[in-house]
Amino acid sequence: MATSFNVGDMAVYPAQGVAEILGIETLEISGYTNRFYVLRCLDSEKKIRVPIANVDQVGLRCLVDDGEIAEVLATLRAADVVIEEPNWNRRYRRYVEKIQSGSLNDVAQVLRDLHLTRGDKQLSYGERRVYEMAMQLVVQELAVAQGHDEETVTTQVEQLLG
Secondary structure, eight states: OOOOOOTTOEEEETTTEEEEEEEEEEEEETTEEEEEEEEEETTTOOEEEEEGGGHHHHTOEEOOOHHHHHHHHHHHHOOOOOOOOOOHHHHHHHHHHHHHHOOHHHHHHHHHHHHHHHHHSOOOHHHHHHHHHHHHHHHHHHHHHHTOOHHHHHHHHHHHHO
16 A cells, blocks of 8 residues: 655655655656656755655655664664675675665665775775765664754764774
8 A cells, every 4th residue: 555645744755765745746758648656855955746655765754763663773773793795896786775665774774884884995986986975874764753953863873883
């Protein structure tokens, strides 16, 4: 069953972050009439249209709840994780796949793993960009879900990572 949103709701669009549902539009494209959610990304003011029928395929989801927040914080706290993949290119592809999955816990795993890797050696340019994107996605969603400002959540995440 497709997730349903109302105008004014906050939702998470994979790899883009938290977005506000601005409206619902009906558009005719190539002779077919479709209904779309109109989203505005919080950090970039970018507008995205998502066909209502494809919400699940796209990965548009509700913000994390308290139980999921606890899981994410526990994931960030785990310091005894071993990074199995020595090849940076394969690691990078795996990290990008996890970010695109839309799961905040997957994104938190990427953030944690890159933070641990950063403690051992210098990250490549691509890994640094993924680290920054993962940090931004985790902080943004936790801030909106908990009703805190991003600076407070950034401090909390950095403390959990060590």
